[in-house]
Amino acid sequence: MTVARHAARTAAFAAAYLLAFWAGGFLFLSPLPVAALWLLAQSRTGRRRFDVIVLATVTAVAATLNGAGPLLAFSLAAAGTLPALLFAVLTDRWAPGWWQGHGDRFRSLRSRLSRLAAAAALSAGTAGLLQAILTPDISRYATALATLRDAAAVLLLVLAARTLRRRPRTPRPTGALTVIR
Template structure:
């Protein structure tokens, strides 16, 4: 549990920094790494430790703290915390259901690459649409092009981040194609 507390503290620091950097008055263009992606990667990385409820609490707390630092009141902090939890949780659950073990590189022999990428992109797109529905409805002056750019950016960041982590895990731990145990 002590290492979990250290990981959660590091995640909360990173999440608050990304949330603060992606504020509208600091970054008029969409952020390179959206807070939804940071939360989603945290929940996916923590799946193997089976502490999902603690991860959701840490994510909601980090979202509320980030909103507080930007000057939100109590009710708005709760709304931001709910919006910070729903899309990443949806992505983590869909990735775990549609592609079990994909993050760790398990089961590759039994999956086609095209189907796995399609499911990964589908989970990322659903999380992006959910995040846009929760955050984007409050933006009254957003055009269709900006909305599509924002959705595409979040989807691309989620897919590329999962593929990058997966590739680094596979290069660190190369496995043979077939192993025989007698």
């Protein structure tokens, strides 16, 4: 993947993440699924450190635009980036090549999905723990509900994106080989 294409994909993911961050305040949703998909989809480029930096920067800017101070914005950037990074790393470790569609062929579908679900649950649990640390006045039940919601959302969004990515494409006819009758 070229640097220009990587930059364009990063900009598209950053825009989707900002939209999810903004809409999450109104709909009580978390931007974690978009961040997890971002880092997982960009993992094959070998430029994960740049994506982590951009994700943390976008999170800090979004928090600042919502009225957070510099220290809170930095804390929210860490709390938004670490769970997504954990999901991408665990998915790469526990289901190698799953996102590209070629790895881990000898394991059953149930085994691959359980590993993916475990990565999503650990990622959402980390997000819930960091959220409980940043806002200590939130109840345990709200934290547990947010953790379950985030785990399900990460798993469903990643599965949906991979399904859309793997759908069969119709080949484009080439001019030299096409015979028009």
